[in-house]
Amino acid sequence: DGGITQSPKYLFRKEGQNVTLSCEQNLNHDAMYWYRQDPGQGLRLIYYSQIVNDFQKGDIAEGYSVSREKKESFPLTVTSAQKNPTAFYLCASSIWGRRTDTQYFGPGTRLTVL
């Protein structure tokens, strides 16, 4: 089955700890994205990557870092510098460079800082 997987589904972190969220896709998509969703709100873009070894900051990149060493993988690290990291994190991917680039989402990771 083609799709996007995120792990873990639930993640608990103590304050001051870094944590890495996994995102893998086997859709052969060029572009990958990380969004954050807070209760009752829409999605906000954290980082995105168009090709391997390249990524760009989104609207709320502070306190986060990413890497894109492989086309299939786009892990997100939530660092201790992120002041309010408790949220639902969503990874998406799409073809890049077409007129319509439909983004497909993974199931999400719910991060809770204790």
Next chain:
Amino acid sequence: DAKTTQPPSMDCAEGRAANLPCNHSTISGNEYVYWYRQIHSQGPQYIIHGLKNNETNEMASLIITEDRKSSTLILPHATLRDTAVYYCIVRVLNYGGATNKLIFGTGTLLAVQP
């Protein structure tokens, strides 16, 4: 990207058609209308998109008015599993920038009743 307006909530009886409206009166000629839905605690699911012609796929139909200022998503035979928040998004594809992000509003909570 153009702003969209959707009713906050709607009810629909199981087996009946669900018609979800969206107003996008400031839409420009090169902007597409996208629909996603999000079932509680899951990632958003792509449903359908269109530019100016009506579109249909295995999930739904999209009816766009001739002036493109509004659209309606139709789920022909709603089931309990269609209960979700439905998002109408208007966006243009700009190459090379963060404008490829999806801007989700608050959407319409569709409750399908047995």
